[in-house]
Every structure is written in C-alpha cells, then in structure tokens.
Amino acid sequence: xxxxxxxxxxxFRMTLLFLAVFTFAAAAFLLYAWLATGGxxxxxxxxxxxxxxxxxxxxxxxxxxxxxxxxxxxxxxxERPFLYVLLDKDGKKITGSIAESPIEKTAPGENWADFLVxxxxxxxxxxxxxxxxxxxRLDGGEILFVGADIAESEGxxxxxxxxxxxxxxxxxxxGLAGGAIVSRNVSRHMAGLTDTVAAVxxxxxxARAQVRGARDEYDELAEGMNExxxxxxxxxxxxxxxxxxxxxxxxxxxxxLRARMEAALIEVEAGKGDPKQALIQALEDADxxxxxxxxxxxxxxxxxxxxxxxxxxxxxxxxxxxxxxxYEPLCEDKGLDFKAELTPQLTVRAARPILTQALANIIDNxxxxxxxxxxxxxxxxxxxxxxxxxxxxxxGPGVPEEHRARVVQRFVRLENSRSEPGSGLGLSLVAAVxxxxxxxxxxxxxxxEYNGMGPGLRVALVLPRAE
Amino acid sequence: MRILIIEDDFEAAEAMTRGLGEAGYDCTHAxxxxxxxxxxxxxxxxxxxxxRMMPKLNGVQVVETLRREGDATPVLFLSALGEVGDRVxxxxxxxxxxxxxxxxxxxxxxxxxALSRRRETGxxxxxxxxxxxxxxxxxxxxxxxxxxxxxxxxxxxxxEFMMRHAGQSVTxxxxxxxxxxxxxxxxxxxxxxxxxxxxxxxxxxxxRQMLQTVRGAGYxxxx
Numbered sequence: 001x002x003x004x005x006x007x008x009x010x011x012f013r014m015t016l017l018f019l020a021v022f023t024f025a026a027a028a029f030l031l032y033a034w035l036a037t038g039g040x041x042x043x044x045x046x047x048x049x050x051x052x053x054x055x056x057x058x059x060x061x062x063x064x065x066x067x068x069x070x071x072x073x074x075x076x077x078x079e080r081p082f083l084y085v086l087l088d089k090d091g092k093k094i095t096g097s098i099a100e101s102p103i104e105k106t107a108p109g110e111n112w113a114d115f116l117v118x119x120x121x122x123x124x125x126x127x128x129x130x131x132x133x134x135x136x137r138l139d140g141g142e143i144l145f146v147g148a149d150i151a152e153s154e155g156x157x158x159x160x161x162x163x164x165x166x167x168x169x170x171x172x173x174x175g176l177a178g179g180a181i182v183s184r185n186v187s188r189h190m191a192g193l194t195d196t197v198a199a200v201x202x203x204x205x206x207a208r209a210q211v212r213g214a215r216d217e218y219d220e221l222a223e224g225m226n227e228x229x230x231x232x233x234x235x236x237x238x239x240x241x242x243x244x245x246x247x248x249x250x251x252x253x254x255x256x257l258r259a260r261m262e263a264a265l266i267e268v269e270a271g272k273g274d275p276k277q278a279l280i281q282a283l284e285d286a287d288x289x290x291x292x293x294x295x296x297x298x299x300x301x302x303x304x305x306x307x308x309x310x311x312x313x314x315x316x317x318x319x320x321x322x323x324x325x326x327y328e329p330l331c332e333d334k335g336l337d338f339k340a341e342l343t344p345q346l347t348v349r350a351a352r353p354i355l356t357q358a359l360a361n362i363i364d365n366x367x368x369x370x371x372x373x374x375x376x377x378x379x380x381x382x383x384x385x386x387x388x389x390x391x392x393x394x395x396g397p398g399v400p401e402e403h404r405a406r407v408v409q410r411f412v413r414l415e416n417s418r419s420e421p422g423s424g425l426g427l428s429l430v431a432a433v434x435x436x437x438x439x440x441x442x443x444x445x446x447x448x449e450y451n452g453m454g455p456g457l458r459v460a461l462v463l464p465r466a467e
Numbered sequence: 468m469r470i471l472i473i474e475d476d477f478e479a480a481e482a483m484t485r486g487l488g489e490a491g492y493d494c495t496h497a498x499x500x501x502x503x504x505x506x507x508x509x510x511x512x513x514x515x516x517x518x519r520m521m522p523k524l525n526g527v528q529v530v531e532t533l534r535r536e537g538d539a540t541p542v543l544f545l546s547a548l549g550e551v552g553d554r555v556x557x558x559x560x561x562x563x564x565x566x567x568x569x570x571x572x573x574x575x576x577x578x579x580x581a582l583s584r585r586r587e588t589g590x591x592x593x594x595x596x597x598x599x600x601x602x603x604x605x606x607x608x609x610x611x612x613x614x615x616x617x618x619x620x621x622x623x624x625x626x627e628f629m630m631r632h633a634g635q636s637v638t639x640x641x642x643x644x645x646x647x648x649x650x651x652x653x654x655x656x657x658x659x660x661x662x663x664x665x666x667x668x669x670x671x672x673x674x675r676q677m678l679q680t681v682r683g684a685g686y687x688x689x690x
Contacts (some may be wrong), residue, residue: 290569291652294549301550309552325621326647329660353551357651364655 011186015179026168034161041153049134052082053146069095083147101145103135111135130154189218205233238304249296257285295425299432308351308436316388317342320380327363337375348388349466350437358433361426362459366394373451386465395450398457404443439463468583469493473503474518490576500524513583519546527560534561541582573684580635597633598690622665629688638685
C-alpha cells in the first residue's frame with residue numbers, strides 16, 4: 001500500500017524520527033520519575049512506621065502489654081495515620097484498628113508487607129486503599145503490627161505518571177499534526193518547483209517556478225531555477241534562431257549564385273561567354289556566400305552563447321593601437337586623414353579575438369564609406385560611468401537617425417551603400433559582440449561638415465566597466 | 468615530397484590528392500583515424516593533413532598520440548570547426564597549422580608548402596638571405612645589395628615571414644594570422660596595402676621585382 005504523498009516527504013520522515021526520539025525520552029523520564037517518587041514514598045512510610053514501632057516498643061518495655069494496649073487504643077482514635085493490631089502469644093487479637101494482621105502470625109522477627117485495607121469513604125462506599133505495614137514479635141511473645149495508609153502518596157505518584165504519560169501522548173499527537181502541516185507546507189513549495197521541472201522536461205521552456213516574494217530559501221531556489229531556465233531558453237532560442245537565420249539568409253545568395261552560373265552556362269553554350277571567366281565569377285560568388293555564412297554563424301553563435309567565451313583582462317588601448325597599425329596604411333592609401341586617440345592604462349574584460357574583429361569591422365566600415373579627403377578617428381576612453389568606449393568617427397555620409405536602429409539588423413544595407421561590396425552583416429556582428437560582453441553598440445552623428453562632406457557617423461562599442 | 472591525408476570524406480580526400488598531385492606532391496590517403504595513425508607510424512611523410520572529426524580516432528587524438536611517440540612531422544589540421552577555441556585546441560594538441568573548411572585550394576597549397584619547408588630550416592638562423600636581399604635578425608637590419616632598407620617593425624616582421632617562406636606562395640590569411648596574429652577575414656584589402664608598402668621599399672629602384680603577386684592565392688618572394 002502506498003502512503004499518501006504527504007507521509008512520504010522527507011520533512012514528515014524527519015518529524016517521525018524526532019517524535020520517536022522524543023517518545024523514547026519521555027518514556028525514560030516517566031520510568032525514572034515513577035521509580036524515584038515511588039521509592040521515596042515507600043522509604044518515608046517505612047521510616048514513619050519504624051519510628052511508631054520504636055515508640056510503641058518503648059511504651060511496652062515500660063508499661064507491658066497493659067500500657068501498650070492503652071496507648072494503642074488511645075492512638076487508634078480519630079484520624080488514623082497508623083493502623084495497629086496487637087495479638088497475644090497465641091495469636092488472639094488483644095486490640096487493634098484493623099481486624100487482623102496481613103502477615104502470618106508465625107513469621108519470625110521483623111516482617112514488612114504491602115497490603116490493601118478496606119475503608120469506608122465519606123459516601124459510605126467501600127474502598128480499598130494501598131497500605132504498608134511492619135510486624136514484630138515483642139519480647140513477651142505478643143505480636144504487634146503497625147501499618148500506614150499510603151494511598152494518598154501513591155496517588156500522587158500515579159498522578160505524576162499519568163500527567164507525564166498524558167503530556168507524552170499529547171506531544172506525539174501535536175508532533176504528528178505539526179509534522180504533517182510542515183510537510184504539507186514544504187511539499188506545496190516543492191510541488192511548484194517539481195511541476196515546473198516536469199513542464200520543462202515536457203518541452204515547455206516557458207514554464208517558470210512561482211516566486212512568492214517571501215524571500216526565503218524556496219524563493220531563492222525558484223529564482224535561481226528561473227534564471228537558469230531564462231538562460232536555457234535564450235540559448236535554445238538563439239540556436240533555433242541561428243538555424244532559421246542561416247537557412248533564410250543563405251537562400252538568397254545561393255539562389256543568386258545559381259542564377260549566375262546558369263546564365264553563364266547558357267552564354268558559354270551559345271559561344272558568347274568565356275568559360276574560365278564564368279568559373280572565376282562563380283568562385284568569387286561562392287566565396288561571398290561562404291563569407292556570409294561565416295558571419296551569420298559567428299553572430300548566431302554569439303547570440304546563442306549569451307556571453308562571449310574566454311574573456312580575459314587586457315589593455316583596450318593596446319588592442320586599438322594594434323588595429324590602428326593594421327588599418328592606418330589603408331587610410332593613407334585612400335587619402336583619408338587617420339587619427340587615433342587612445343587613453344593609456346585602461347583595463348577591460350573581454351574576449352580579445354572577437355573584440356578585435358568587431359573593432360576591425362567598424363574601421364572597415366568607416367574607411368569603406370568615407371570618401372577621399374575625409375577623416376577617420378579611432379578613440380578609446382573611459383566614460384565617467386566607468387564604461388570603456390571604443391569609438392570610430394568618420395566624415396562619410398553618415399546614417400540618418402531614422403535608419404540607425406535598422407542598420408544594426410542583419411542584412412540591412414542602406415540604398416546609398418548598395419554599390420559597395422559587403423553583406424550587411426558587419427554592424428550586426430559588432431552589435432552581437434557588444435551584447436555578448438554585456439555592452440552595447442551606439443550610432444550617432446559624426447563631426448558634421450568636413451571638407452564638404454558629412455555629417456559623418458560615430459560608431460561606439462561600449463563595454464561595461466571591468467569589476 | 469610525401470603527404471599523408473587522413474580524412475574520412477573520400478571525395479574531399481580525392482580532390483586533395485589530385486590537387487596536391489598537380490602541385491608536385493605525392494599523396495597517400497587514410498580513411499579514418501586508426502588507419503591514419505598506422506600509416507603515419509609506418510611511412511616517412513613530410514607533412515600530415517589531418518581532418519579533425521573522424522570515426523574511430525579523431526584528429527586531435529591522432530596528433531596527440533604521434534607527438535607523444537616523438538613524431539615531429541608537421542601537421543596541418545583541416546576542420547569545419549573554425550572558432551578560435553577550436554583552433555587553440557588543435558594547435559595545443561601539437562598541430563603546426565590550422566585551416567578551416569571550406570578552404571580555397573591555393574590556401575591549402577601555400578600552407579602545405581610552408582609546413583614542408585619549415586622542417587628543413589631547423590637551425591636557428593641569425594641572418595636570412597634571399598637573392599640579394601639580406602636580413603640580419605640580431606641587428607634588425609635589411610640590405611638589398613649595397614642599399615640599406617629602412618623598415619618599420621611590422622614591415623620587418625612581414626618581410627621576415629616572406630623570406631622564411633621564399634619561393635612559396637603565402638596567402639593573405641596566412642599573413643594576417645602569422646604576422647598580425649589575427650584570426651578573421653578583413654572585408655577590405657588591408658594586407659594588400661601593407662604588401663604594396665613593403666614592395667615599394669624593397670623593389671623600388673631595382674630591376675628585378677622580388678615580391679610577386681600570385682593570382683588567386685597571395686604573394687611570393689622570389690630570389
């Protein structure tokens with residue numbers, strides 16, 4: 001038989017365990033209390049009985065049977081703390097408050113006994129009460145029995161035992177109830193998490209555990225789990241998106257390649273085209289497709305990863321200086337004025353290779369779109385916010401404000417850039433790199449009119465401050 | 468010059484064998500990692516071209532095993548895995564160069580040439596000499612004939628690489644990787660500009676042009 005769910009929880013089992021320990025402790029305590037108080041009652045009764053017996057023996061030694069008899073009669077009247085029986089040598093009762101000794105008359109020396117006495121209570125009903133007594137043979141051969149009613153003391157012990165037992169039972173019941181409530185509570189909290197896990201396992205990546213706002217460990221666990229699921233969902237989404245994007249984005253360049261090859265084939269068959277030229281063209285087209293593929297893949301991977309891999313801490317000015325060194329001759333060749341303004345001794349935490357590529361992309365763009373006689377400026381500085389900014393300013397035609405958000409999207413190329421070679425992926429990659437570092441890409445107007453050109457563009461890759 | 472191609476894609480291996488054969492190389496093909504490892508152990512090859520993802524033993528395992536056994540044959544990894552991390556893994560395993568699929572054939576030839584040649588120049592040279600061009604690696608000076616040529620540090624590195632691979636085609640990607648240590652394809656013709664600057668320094672005013680442009684591949688420094 002399977003227990004109800006609540007009884008199978010760890011919390012409930014813990015409750016049971018503690019209850020068992022407690023019950024055992026209570027039983028031990030009870031036993032000890034019973035032994036200790038019970039023993040004490042007997043010891044006291046014995047001492048009192050012995051004292052009474054000694055006193056009576058002294059009276060006997062002084063006044064003989066006669067004196068003892070009188071004393072007994074005298075002491076037997078009224079409240080009777082003691083019970084007496086005095087027998088003569090032959091065992092015949094001389095006097096006494098009870099009918100006969102509960103002990104054999106022939107028993108030698110001192111004899112102790114526990115016995116019951118029949119008494120009449122206030123209502124006239126017969127009750128039997130616990131008693132204890134000592135019997136001794138006096139020097140003259142008479143037998144004296146002195147007993148005491150210990151029912152009251154015994155009742156006290158029984159009361160204590162009963163109280164302890166009752167408390168124990170009560171504690172066990174309360175413990176069971178408390179355990180059940182706590183278990184149900186824990187189970188309810190855990191059930192939310194378990195349900196979420198089950199839902200996610202079932203394929204619902206949008207399932208999230210409920211955070212109740214109690215800021216306790218369950219909320220912490222739920223929050224942690226939700227963060228993990230967010231991350232997972234982003235990654236999965238990124239990957240799926242990457243797959244879709246690659247399929248979608250490559251279809252058009254591949255179609256174009258195919259069309260050109262087909263056209264070339266028709267021309268060659270008609271004897272008009274040069275087969276070698278057609279092949280060279282096809283090769284170049286294929287290279288273009290491959291470049292696109294690589295760029296899309298790089299962007300998709302960055303987006304799917306969520307965070308740039310292998311980040312290290314280095315000097316961003318040094319990285320920019322290296323890139324500047326690579327591109328400066330290209331600027332000079334194109335008749336562009338190139339300047340670099342690099343703040344020394346900054347630090348940034350980033351994946352150096354992809355950051356380099358992003359920066360190269362921005363400079364590539366700037367050089368590509370700035371007409372001869374223009375200027376390109378590379379700058380690395382720390383903003384007052386602590387963020388590290390790589391910015392490239394050019395004096396080209398710029399990007400109108402309404403298009404700035406759009407050019408960052410993949411494959412978006414503005415009309416006036418169609419004549420330039422390129423896939424429209426450059427800035428998308430830069431944006432992906434920025435995001436993968438927790439930063440962002442900012443597009444702004446450049447320096448304005450310059451040598452009759454402008455307004456230019458300022459592209460800034462902003463990375464968060466290194467902690 | 469003997470090359471061992473360890474590649475599970477038969478067609479790719481076939482194309483490589485044909486292309487490298489035309490370039491004057493003698494190629495042997497192994498279809499999986501185990502066969503490749505056996506062949507590499509048995510035969511004397513000058514260069515190994517190893518695919519990374521293969522059945523039985525992957526490329527990294529093959530190269531690691533060979534290196535552990537003391538085999539120093541130059542290895543070129545050929546892989547569809549082209550992320551920086553993948554390249555680092557490959558090079559750490561003991562490969563000498565890394566080419567990402569799909570590749571252009573001139574790129575492969577150029578890299579194989581560079582590798583096969585590297586083996587012969589084992590000794591640490593203090594001067595390089597190609598034709599009448601002479602480079603002193605200690606003093607960091609360059610002369611062509613009697614004329615001293617003044618080079619910027621990066622131009623010096625560029626020329627040094629070209630001189631170490633004199634007579635071989637060197638691609639733009641190789642230059643970007645080996646001289647600048649960048650692993651990406653620039654959209655613009657940055658490398659061409661650097662080469663043309665170097666060319667103007669070492670060839671201008673001389674009858675013979677040493678720095679040649681190789682169509683479809685890159686550049687070559689001829690004696």
